[in-house]
Amino acid sequence: MRSLHVLGGKPLFGALRVQGAKNSALPILAAAVLAEGVSVIRNCPWLSDTDAAVRILREIGCRVWLDGEALYVDSSGPVRPEIPEGLMREMRSSVVFLGPLLARCGEVRLSAPGGCEIGARPIDLHLLALRSMGAEIEERGGTLNCRAKCLRGCRVDLPFPSVGATENAVLAACLGRGETLLTNAAREPEIADLQRFLNAAGASVSGAGSSVIRVQGVKRLHGAAHQVIPDRIAASTWLAACAAAGGDVKLYDTEWRHYRPVLRTLKEMGCDLQTGENLVRIRSTGKLKAAGPVVTRPYPGFPTDAQPLIMAAALRAEGATAFRETIFESRLRHVPELLRMGADIRTEGRCALVWGVPKLRGAEVRASDLRGGAALVIAALAAEGETRICGSEHLDRGYESVETSLTELGAEIERKEDRDG
Ligand code: UD1
Numbered sequence: 001m002r003s004l005h006v007l008g009g010k011p012l013f014g015a016l017r018v019q020g021a022k023n024s025a026l027p028i029l030a031a032a033v034l035a036e037g038v039s040v041i042r043n044c045p046w047l048s049d050t051d052a053a054v055r056i057l058r059e060i061g062c063r064v065w066l067d068g069e070a071l072y073v074d075s076s077g078p079v080r081p082e083i084p085e086g087l088m089r090e091m092r093s094s095v096v097f098l099g100p101l102l103a104r105c106g107e108v109r110l111s112a113p114g115g116c117e118i119g120a121r122p123i124d125l126h127l128l129a130l131r132s133m134g135a136e137i138e139e140r141g142g143t144l145n146c147r148a149k150c151l152r153g154c155r156v157d158l159p160f161p162s163v164g165a166t167e168n169a170v171l172a173a174c175l176g177r178g179e180t181l182l183t184n185a186a187r188e189p190e191i192a193d194l195q196r197f198l199n200a201a202g203a204s205v206s207g208a209g210s211s212v213i214r215v216q217g218v219k220r221l222h223g224a225a226h227q228v229i230p231d232r233i234a235a236s237t238w239l240a241a242c243a244a245a246g247g248d249v250k251l252y253d254t255e256w257r258h259y260r261p262v263l264r265t266l267k268e269m270g271c272d273l274q275t276g277e278n279l280v281r282i283r284s285t286g287k288l289k290a291a292g293p294v295v296t297r298p299y300p301g302f303p304t305d306a307q308p309l310i311m312a313a314a315l316r317a318e319g320a321t322a323f324r325e326t327i328f329e330s331r332l333r334h335v336p337e338l339l340r341m342g343a344d345i346r347t348e349g350r351c352a353l354v355w356g357v358p359k360l361r362g363a364e365v366r367a368s369d370l371r372g373g374a375a376l377v378i379a380a381l382a383a384e385g386e387t388r389i390c391g392s393e394h395l396d397r398g399y400e401s402v403e404t405s406l407t408e409l410g411a412e413i414e415r416k417e418d419r420d421g
Contacts, residue, residue: 004389004403006380007412008362011247011286014409018235018254019045019400020228024193026093027167028226029053031194032073033062033100034174035201037223041071044228048396052091056083060101074223081105088113091397095123096164098146099172102135107147112139121328125162129169132156133176153178153217161186161211161298167194173215174203182213188299189258193229200224230278232258233305234399237374239263239282240309241406243271244316244382246286249409256280261302265291265310269317286382290319290356296327308334308375315343315379317356325350334372337365341379341387359384367391370398377402381411390418 020043029050032039044050054064054071060083063074081101088094088111101108112123127137127144133156135148153176156169166186171194173180185191187209195208201224204216235254242249243266256263256275263280267273268291272283291314296304304327314321315338325331332352335345340363344355362385367373373394380387392415395402403413 001390001418002392002415003418004377004392004395005414005416006362006377006387006389008245008360008380008383008385008387010245010381010410010412012242012245012249012381012406012409012411013247015250015252016238016405016408018230018238018251021045021190021193021231022047022049022398023163023188024190024228025050026053027096027171027190027194028197028228029057029073030096030100031171031197031201033057033060033075033079033097034104034171035075035221035223037076038072038074039201039223040225041073042069042225042227044071045231046400047398048393049091049093049398052087052094056087056094056097059084059087079104081108083110085111092121093164095126096167096171098126098144099130099168102130102146102148103151103172103175106149109143109145111142112144123164125158125160125165126168129156129158129165129182130172133172133180151176153180153215155181155183158182158184160184163188163191166191166213170194170198170205170208170213170215173217174198174205174221175219176215176217178217180215180217182215183211185211185213186298187211189229189232189255197224197226200226229258230254233303233371235259235280236262236303236306237309237378237399238405239266239280240306240313241378241381242282242409243269243284243288244286244313244378245411246284247409248283249281251280253278254280259303259306260300262306262310265294265302266313268292269313286316288313288317290314290317290321293322293324295324298327304328304331305371307331308371309378311352311354312338312375312378314354315357315360316382319356321354323352323354333368334375337376338379340365341383343379361385362387364388364390367394370394374399374402377406377413381406
């Protein structure tokens with residue numbers, strides 16, 4: 001096992017390119033299964049989650065290779081509609097392969113993805129959408145057996161705008177017979193990105209980015225080229241880090257319109273933010289003040305993935321910042337670790353009240369999920385002394401290399417082999 005060692009107290013200066021969006025790349029890789037032929041995916045971030053998606057693609061019979069900066073997926077050969085349990089367990093979002101495999105093969109067998117560190121994460125809404133389209137789904141002993149000779153277009157009213165369920169429904173409907181109308185769909189920019197890929201591959205999808213999506217089924221899709229949008233959560237991470245540690249950082253290759261609520265909160269906290277075309281600049285003295293309540297909501301609301309990041313930035317802010325997590329049930333697991341660093345946080349259920357403290361101190365802490373881990377890194381950058389963050393592999397699910405990016409900005413951060421495991 002390896003851990004991250006951070007020597008805090010140094011402001012961040014410099015410029016960083018923002019990686020491609022993990023949450024776009026994963027469904028687009030799954031969509032490549034539908035697009036019979038060769039798809040070329042550019043700006044695909046290289047993460048342990050994308051590696052897991054590539055292993056799934058290979059396992060089901062696709063050829064995948066990297067050429068220069070582009071990832072190629074050839075799905076023209078036969079596709080096996082089965083994903084081994086180990087791969088399903090490795091990445092929760094592997095469930096996004098369900099819709100494409102069902103649409104392409106007429107059947108699919110996979111183990112239900114388990115719960116994970118931020119809550120139970122059921123897939124009932126995914127199944128509701130697929131069943132409405134005529135899929136027969138049997139759940140037995142943790143295995144899902146799905147069958148649909150022909151998926152037919154229909155109306156699906158999602159009770160909650162789930163990102164994954166929206167993606168699965170759209171993916172399955174692409175090869176369905178007739179029109180599918182999806183209401184209360186998730187509006188995340190990653191869904192609009194998926195629509196762009198699908199349409200380039202010959203699908204007929206409209207409305208993504210709004211809460212009503214229409215999919216007109218077509219007979220088949222072909223390979224397509226696509227450039228993944230920039231990652232709004234990675235960008236929010238670097239901004240929160242600079243806010244907390246102080247400094248002057250420019251982010252390029254970023255779409256700031258995708259994370260306006262994060263920018264608004266950082267401004268309220270006293271950071272100076274400037275935006276330009278594909279560019280954001282943040283200047284922070286490191287002396288922040290508490291912002292109004294941070295309540296996570298589906299897009300375009302405050303993103304749940306940025307809640308731990310802003311909480312870390314709020315630890316030394318003057319006054320109290322209230323957080324309410326409405327999307328996931330246990331997404332405050334970074335709190336006990338932040339307390340070890342001297343933070344003052346009181347929690348009740350899914351709410352947390354953070355009282356700013358004059359200083360944080362380095363400590364031994366453990367990351368138990370991706371963004372919670374990023375929050376610990378941010379807190380460590382603003383703390384006095386050294387912090388050792390165990391569980392650094394969680395960060396590799398979402399950041400190409402957190403230590404390389406932050407070192408470029410002048411942080412003292414290193415990954416070390418643990419002697420004691
Ligand atoms: C996606 C993102 C994740 C982000 C989340 C919310 C990817 C790969 N991951 O996750 O980073 O935090 O959106 O913005 O894109 N739910 C159900 N039943 C379902 C599906 C979801 O009850 O069938 C619940 C979940 O338990 C959760 C909430 O709905 O409480 C949101 O889940 P969802 O929007 O589906 O998130 P993901 O697609 O899993």
